[in-house]
Amino acid sequence: MEQLIPVVVIKQIGDTERYMQALLHSGVNCAEITFRTDCAEQAIELAARQFPQMEIGAGTVINGDQARRALAAGAKFIVSPGLSEEVAFICAQKNIPYYPGCVTPTEIMKAISLGIHTVKFFPANVYGGLAAMKALSAPFPQIKFIPTGGVNRENLNEFLSWEKVAAVGGSFIMEEALKSWQK
Numbered sequence: 001m002e003q004l005i006p007v008v009v010i011k012q013i014g015d016t017e018r019y020m021q022a023l024l025h026s027g028v029n030c031a032e033i034t035f036r037t038d039c040a041e042q043a044i045e046l047a048a049r050q051f052p053q054m055e056i057g058a059g060t061v062i063n064g065d066q067a068r069r070a071l072a073a074g075a076k077f078i079v080s081p082g083l084s085e086e087v088a089f090i091c092a093q094k095n096i097p098y099y100p101g102c103v104t105p106t107e108i109m110k111a112i113s114l115g116i117h118t119v120k121f122f123p124a125n126v127y128g129g130l131a132a133m134k135a136l137s138a139p140f141p142q143i144k145f146i147p148t149g150g151v152n153r154e155n156l157n158e159f160l161s162w163e164k165v166a167a168v169g170g171s172f173i174m175e176e177a178l179k180s181w182q183k
């Protein structure tokens with residue numbers, strides 16, 4: 001897994017190529033394209049086809065229908081803001097990594113029961129950041145976290161320096177990549 005997972009919102013399909021090129025130019029080889037826009041599915045399909053060197057995944061996947069569409073479009077991983085059992089089952093069937101949002105012991109226990117050992121911790125800044133993840137890690141030493149929400153260039157290394165942080169996610173990665181690409 002890449003250590004930086006850009007949360008990417010594509011509003012117009014025509015932006016897809018430029019966004020992926022900007023990420024590659026910044027040395028980022030993956031993208032979580034969010035199911036928040038009408039063209040998300042099409043953008044995943046286009047990015048997965050035109051940028052086979054990148055790991056293209058789908059984010060903000062909140063139900064089984066979206067998960068199926070994302071996988072058919074070529075998504076290599078699925079991220080949700082919370083935990084969907086339906087999405088977990090679909091991903092398990094296809095052997096695709098699923099990172100559900102989990103911020104409580106109960107949610108983490110549910111993830112473990114579904115065979116998931118890496119969870120998104122979202123919104124990381126609101127649910128207690130690194131201190132909260134460290135406290136959760138005591139009863140759940142097998143769990144790795146992907147903090148997302150409020151992660152930025154300033155606090156990035158603090159998160160990544162803890163061994164239980166598998167990666168960090170954030171929209172700032174896409175924003176920075178676009179800025180440096182436009183220069």
Ligand code: 3PG
Nearest residue numbers: 007148149150170171172
């Ligand atoms: C997400 O969907 O994961 C968040 O919108 C990303 O949060 P950020 O914009 O604070 O990085």
